[in-house]
Amino acid sequence: MILAAVVVSLIFLYPTFQDYQYRKKLVSLSGPDSISYLDQHQDDILSAKLKRIKLGLDLQGGMRVVLEVDVIKLLEDIAKNKDDNFGAIIKEVRDQATNNDESVIPIFGRKFQERGIRMSRYYGNIRDVDAAILSQLDGETAKAVDRAIEIVRNRVDQYRVSEPNIQKQGTRRIIVELPGVKDESEVRSLLQGTAKLEFRLLRDAAISYKVMQSIDDYLSGKVAADTSSSAKTAKKEEKPKDALEELLGNKKPSNADTTNEAKFTREHPFFANVTPDQRNTGEGFVLDNNRDRVIRLLERPDVQRLLPADFEFQWSAKTTPTPDGKKFYHLYAVKRTPELTGGVVVEARATVDQGTNRPIVNMEMNSEGAREWARITGANVNKRIAISLDNAVFSAPTVINKIVGGHSQITGMESPNEARLLEIVLKAGALPAPVSIIEQRSVGPSLGEDSIRSGLNSTVLAFLLTILFMAVYYHSAGAIADVALLFNVLFILGVMAGFSATLTLPGIAGVVLTLGIAVDANVLINERVREELAGGKTLRAAIDAGYARAFTAIVDSNVTTFLTGVVLYQFGTGPIQGFALTLMIGIAASMFTAIIITRVIFNIMMSKGLNPNFG
Amino acid sequence: MRLFKKTNINFMAARGKMYILSSAIIAVGLISLFIKGVNYGIDFRGGTELVMSFSERADYGQLRAALGKAGFGDSEIKSFGNDQTILIRTTQQGEGMIVANKIKDAIQTSLPNQSFQVLREDKIGPKIGKELRRDAVYAVVASLFVILGYVAIRYKFLYGMGAVLALYHDVLLTLGIISLLDGVVPYLNLEITQEIIAAFLTIIGLSVNDTVVVFDRIRENSKIYRSLSLMDIMNKSLNETLSRTIITSGTILIVLLVLLFAGGEVTRGFAFALTIGIITGTYSSIYIASAIVLDTTLRVKKPE
Numbered sequence: 001m002i003l004a005a006v007v008v009s010l011i012f013l014y015p016t017f018q019d020y021q022y023r024k025k026l027v028s029l030s031g032p033d034s035i036s037y038l039d040q041h042q043d044d045i046l047s048a049k050l051k052r053i054k055l056g057l058d059l060q061g062g063m064r065v066v067l068e069v070d071v072i073k074l075l076e077d078i079a080k081n082k083d084d085n086f087g088a089i090i091k092e093v094r095d096q097a098t099n100n101d102e103s104v105i106p107i108f109g110r111k112f113q114e115r116g117i118r119m120s121r122y123y124g125n126i127r128d129v130d131a132a133i134l135s136q137l138d139g140e141t142a143k144a145v146d147r148a149i150e151i152v153r154n155r156v157d158q159y160r161v162s163e164p165n166i167q168k169q170g171t172r173r174i175i176v177e178l179p180g181v182k183d184e185s186e187v188r189s190l191l192q193g194t195a196k197l198e199f200r201l202l203r204d205a206a207i208s209y210k211v212m213q214s215i216d217d218y219l220s221g222k223v224a225a226d227t228s229s230s231a232k233t234a235k236k237e238e239k240p241k242d243a244l245e246e247l248l249g250n251k252k253p254s255n256a257d258t259t260n261e262a263k264f265t266r267e268h269p270f271f272a273n274v275t276p277d278q279r280n281t282g283e284g285f286v287l288d289n290n291r292d293r294v295i296r297l298l299e300r301p302d303v304q305r306l307l308p309a310d311f312e313f314q315w316s317a318k319t320t321p322t323p324d325g326k327k328f329y330h331l332y333a334v335k336r337t338p339e340l341t342g343g344v345v346v347e348a349r350a351t352v353d354q355g356t357n358r359p360i361v362n363m364e365m366n367s368e369g370a371r372e373w374a375r376i377t378g379a380n381v382n383k384r385i386a387i388s389l390d391n392a393v394f395s396a397p398t399v400i401n402k403i404v405g406g407h408s409q410i411t412g413m414e415s416p417n418e419a420r421l422l423e424i425v426l427k428a429g430a431l432p433a434p435v436s437i438i439e440q441r442s443v444g445p446s447l448g449e450d451s452i453r454s455g456l457n458s459t460v461l462a463f464l465l466t467i468l469f470m471a472v473y474y475h476s477a478g479a480i481a482d483v484a485l486l487f488n489v490l491f492i493l494g495v496m497a498g499f500s501a502t503l504t505l506p507g508i509a510g511v512v513l514t515l516g517i518a519v520d521a522n523v524l525i526n527e528r529v530r531e532e533l534a535g536g537k538t539l540r541a542a543i544d545a546g547y548a549r550a551f552t553a554i555v556d557s558n559v560t561t562f563l564t565g566v567v568l569y570q571f572g573t574g575p576i577q578g579f580a581l582t583l584m585i586g587i588a589a590s591m592f593t594a595i596i597i598t599r600v601i602f603n604i605m606m607s608k609g610l611n612p613n614f615g
Numbered sequence: 616m617r618l619f620k621k622t623n624i625n626f627m628a629a630r631g632k633m634y635i636l637s638s639a640i641i642a643v644g645l646i647s648l649f650i651k652g653v654n655y656g657i658d659f660r661g662g663t664e665l666v667m668s669f670s671e672r673a674d675y676g677q678l679r680a681a682l683g684k685a686g687f688g689d690s691e692i693k694s695f696g697n698d699q700t701i702l703i704r705t706t707q708q709g710e711g712m713i714v715a716n717k718i719k720d721a722i723q724t725s726l727p728n729q730s731f732q733v734l735r736e737d738k739i740g741p742k743i744g745k746e747l748r749r750d751a752v753y754a755v756v757a758s759l760f761v762i763l764g765y766v767a768i769r770y771k772f773l774y775g776m777g778a779v780l781a782l783y784h785d786v787l788l789t790l791g792i793i794s795l796l797d798g799v800v801p802y803l804n805l806e807i808t809q810e811i812i813a814a815f816l817t818i819i820g821l822s823v824n825d826t827v828v829v830f831d832r833i834r835e836n837s838k839i840y841r842s843l844s845l846m847d848i849m850n851k852s853l854n855e856t857l858s859r860t861i862i863t864s865g866t867i868l869i870v871l872l873v874l875l876f877a878g879g880e881v882t883r884g885f886a887f888a889l890t891i892g893i894i895t896g897t898y899s900s901i902y903i904a905s906a907i908v909l910d911t912t913l914r915v916k917k918p919e
Contacts, residue, residue: 066743438740454879461877462870469866506813509882512874513817513889516867517824523866524828527859534621553831560765560827561820564758568816571754572809579813583820615617 005592006487009494016497054163055179056504056578058443059455062179063187066439069148069172071104071141072097073434078140079122085115086122103171105141109134143427145172148435150424151195152176154317155390159190174435181442192435195389195428197342199376200334202384202396203311205282208333212284214306216270219244240302244269247297274331281384284331288319291329310336317392332393334386339376342389344369348426350419353411359419361410363426370406378402387425394425455508462512463489466519474526475615480601481522484593488518491589492582506579514586517561521594524550530614539611543602547595554595562587622854627846630906637784637903644791653794656808657737659751661744662706663714666735667722672698673729681725685717693804695880700734702804714738751812755786758816762823770830773911778826781904785822785895786815792891803887810885818892821867825860825900832856833905845912849905857901864897 057064072094079086089111097104109130112119119133120126128136149168156164156176165177181187202208218240247269265272273294274284286294297303298313307313316330347364365373376385377399386396387410397410413419467485470478492511496503529546537545565587568580605612657664675692678701682690690705707714715736722731759779767775797805805811832852840848871893874886 439738439743441735441737441739443735454877455882458874458878458882462873465869465873466866469869473862505882506810506885509810509813509874509885512870513821513867516863516870517821519866520824520863523859523863527856527862531855549835553828556769556831557824557827560762560823563761563765564816564820564823567754567758567761568813571750571757572813576754576809576813576816579810579817583817 005491005494008498009490012494012497013490016493054500054502056502056507057177057179057441058505059503060179061443062177063181063440063442065176065178065187065191065437065441066169067148067152067174067176067191067435068438069141069145069174070434070436071144071172074141074144075104075108075137081122085117089115089117105134105138108137141172143424145174147424147428149174150421151389151428152191152435154392155190157317158390158392173438188437192437195342196391197345197425197428198338198388199340200314200338200386200388201376201380202282202386203333203335205280207308207311208282208284209276211307211311211333212270212274212276215303216268218303218306219247219269220267243297243300243302247273247293282333285328286331288327288329291315294331312336314386314388314391314393317389317394330393330396332386332396334388334393339385340369340372342426342428344372345426348423350416350423352416356411358411359413359416361413361419361422361426363408363410365406365408367406370404373406373408374402374404377408387422389425389428395422455505459508459512463515466515470519470522473615474522475613477526477529477612477614478522480598480605480612481519481526481594483601484522484597485515485518487597488515488586488589488593491593492586495585495589496582501581501585502578503582504578506576507582510579510582511586514583514590517558517587518590518594521550521554521558521590522598524554525594525598526614533614540606543606543612547599551595554591558587558591617858622857624854624857625850626853626901627850627906627909630902630909633902633906637788637899641784641787641791644788644795647791647794651794651797653790654797654806655744655748656806656811657704657739657744658809659744659748659807660706661739662704663718664702664704664735664737664739665715665718665733666695666700666702667719667731667733668700670699670730671728673701677726678703678722681721682718684725685721687714687718687721690718694801695804700880747809751809754812755815755819758819759783762819766823766827766830769827770834773908773915774830776911777904777906777908778823778830780907781826781899782819782822784899784903785818785892788895789815789818789888789891793888804880804884805887806884808884810882811888814885814888814892817889818896821893822896822900825864825896826904828859829853829856829900829905846909849909853901853905860897860901864893867893 072090075093076082076090089108092111093104093108096107109119112130119130120128124133124136145168149166152174153166156166156178161178161181163179165175167175169175176191178187221240248265273290274286277283277285295315312334314332314334316332319327319329321327344365345363346366346369347362349362351360351362352358353360380399381401382398384396384398386393388394395410395413397412410422413422463485467482470481470485472478474481489511492514495501501507525546528550529542532542532545532549533539535542562584565580565584569577569584572580602612678692679688682688682692682703687705687707689707690703693702694700695702703718705714705718715738719733722729759782762782763775763779765775766778793805793807793811796803829852832855833849836843836848836852836855837845840851843851868890871886871890874882875890878886
């Protein structure tokens with residue numbers, strides 16, 4: 001069992017170690033070497049990164065933002081026949097909601113009751129009772145929060161922050177943690193701006209393919225693109241060679257490489273990274289690993305010049321997996337000007353088609369939108385329209401026939417989840433869920449470095465002092481306790497890596513503290529054994545009795561400390577939770593190491609005829 | 616090696632004096648709490664806080680003047696670990712990080728020869744602060760109840776009460792000392808932050824740890840020595856566990872002292888609160904918890 005625990009801990013810790021090694025290696029290599037190393041080991045580095053013990057924002061620097069969805073604004077937006085009475089209620093609710101943390105909906109309901117106004121005047125059907133309306137509004141606000149989270153997630157994904165953490169807190173708050181991000185104004189606009197939902201026509205597959213072909217030709221040097229202008233503005237960064245460098249980096253095959261693959265990459269650098277859809281849809285497929293490089297390439301001014309007027313590339317919001325476990329993004333060629341923007345959508349609902357039993361999304365537009373939509377769909381039957389939120393395409397359905405009356409049905413979703421996501425996206429345009437930033441913290445990486453260093457130093461120092469003291473005070477029994485302590489640290493880190501827990505500064509404090517508690521268990525046992533020895537028992541009997549009698553005290557004291565940990569975890573936020581988590585893991589680990597591992601070592605020593613010395 | 620020979624101290628006899636001693640310290644602490652109060656950190660108060668590292672030793676007067684000109688005369692300026700690192704805090708919040716940016720601009724223009732680096736900037740809305748304060752109180756109260764429940768089930772209700780009263784004693788005493796010493800000792804930042812709340816909860820955990828070990832021994836001894844009075848049993852148990860109590864608290868104390876002096880500014884307040892807490896916790900598990908159990912037991916028994 002001990003062996004198993006050790007092995008499991010080591011397995012969990014291996015990625016952390018690996019990640020450390022990779023980073024050390026990357027620091028030691030310079031410039032192009034490090035890029036080629038990165039490319040060669042990309043997958044390994046990524047997987048190590050995912051499984052390692054993560055460092056909290058306080059240790060690595062970055063931004064933490066807490067957003068609150070303005071539920072009251074939403075309630076105001078969806079009400080009909082608004083009058084002065086309604087305005088007064090909204091104002092009162094707003095005042096009260098800022099003064100305490102009660103959920104908004106019950107306050108809202110109470111205000112209506114106080115004034116003796118039926119809610120059906122403003123919401124739902126005239127015959128609906130207040131309770132029904134309230135529960136409906138409750139659902140509506142919950143959805144708004146989900147929508148806000150999805151919008152934020154979509155944007156953070158586009159922003160390409162490594163390892164962002166986005167989670168819901170309570171009923172209407174969103175915590176966003178962005179490690180390594182420093183530019184606070186950029187992040188603010190990223191998180192707070194209104195979501196932009198657009199319907200854009202896809203360009204014809206033939207045109208899309210032609211554009212991709214021209215980029216490919218440009219990169220491989222077959223044509224000099226737009227010679228006149230490039231001659232005039234022959235800046236360094238605008239040569240095909242540099243563009244090629246941007247795309248391929250150090251993956252560029254050497255001329256000596258004669259494999260088919262290398263040959264293809266040399267001749268068709270763009271198509272080696274962007275695979276056109278064989279079904280002639282005009283889409284390109286890009287592996288998730290290559291996406292960043294393709295984005296950089298497409299952003300280059302010289303490449304932008306290759307695009308015809310009213311032509312733009314947009315990426316799919318999510319990846320699609322292939323059977324062999326790879327993931328790729330879709331690259332869509334769309335018109336630059338949107339046909340319609342999201343304001344016209346009044347309702348969207350994900351359901352299941354009764355006939356085919358497949359997930360679908362029903363979408364309603366307002367009268368103005370419906371008129372436009374009829375014209376657009378009528379003129380573009382059998383063409384595709386991309387639905388994009390903040391420039392990321394969530395779906396690109398084909399127009400089957402002219403849609404009159406504004407009611408559309410979108411089919412072709414793989415799963416109910418996909419349909420639900422599309423519902424959220426469509427509604428994001430219709431009912432923006434306004435969010436405000438109520439907490440924002442940013443930690444510079446240098447403070448992070450300092451705190452890591454002093455935190456680690458003090459932990460190591462405290463650890464060494466404790467080990468030294470135990471060995472001096474309890475002789476070989478103390479040394480055995482020290483061995484158990486080492487295992488304890490190993491287990492704590494192993495479990496943390498296993499849960500992919502985040503290590504924060506209070507977390508380190510928690511580890512330090514559990515070391516103290518772990519020592520306590522052995523002090524209890526050793527003191528007890530000493531007592532029993534002083535009472536005249538033989539060594540073996542004294543050890544047996546010592547363990548048996550100390551056991552209840554250890555269990556009781558650890559359980560109470562563990563329970564405080566649970567309470568802390570339950571009520572605490574952020575840093576306190578981190579502390580509580582390591583405390584709980586530490587106590588569980590120390591019960592195991594201090595009681596079982598030391599006992600096993602004593603038993604092995606005794607069976608070999610070595611008598612442990614309790615000092 | 617052995618620090619403690621077999622001791623035979625009559626702990627319980629001195630309990631009256633100890634009650635007085637504890638009450639006196641707590642009273643001083645409470646007076647300080649009422650007059651001086653505690654310094655809530657930004658977590659609980661809301662506002663904007665900046666930690667900046669300057670290229671040269673920063674002059675407080677100049678900084679204050681610069682901030683005053685920009686309309687932040689009410690801000691607090693204090694050192695953060697060393698002379699070059701300064702913490703600036705104001706209760707003003709503004710939209711987004713406007714306040715922080717204004718402060719940075721003001722310092723940049725008024726102190727052109729100084730270059731600085733922003734190590735940390737926080738903005739906490741007033742609502743969050745209030746909620747955190749409430750959650751912290753919930754956490755402390757809830758853990759006290761959990762402990763009362765557990766000890767009452769494992770031992771007797773009176774023991775649970777003794778343990779919890781001892782914990783109240785520890786928390787009050789530590790809080791009083793924090794209030795008393797805040798701002799008195801240089802480089803020691805004793806604001807009530809989330810970390811300090813974590814420290815309080817740890818104090819509760821460790822102190823109850825100590826108390827339970829003593830109670831465990833009392834329970835064991837009362838089964839063995841049925842003829843002895845409760846007071847004698849308690850004294851015997853306390854003496855028997857004394858060595859363990861001191862050694863354990865001592866090792867934890869070593870760890871905390873290291874954290875206090877070498878752990879850096881961020882964990883210093885935390886380590887300090889814990890150090891005080893460990894000392895009072897050890898003392899309270901000897902004197903307060905057992906003594907309360909003894910006194911209440913005696914009082915309950917008398918009328919019979």
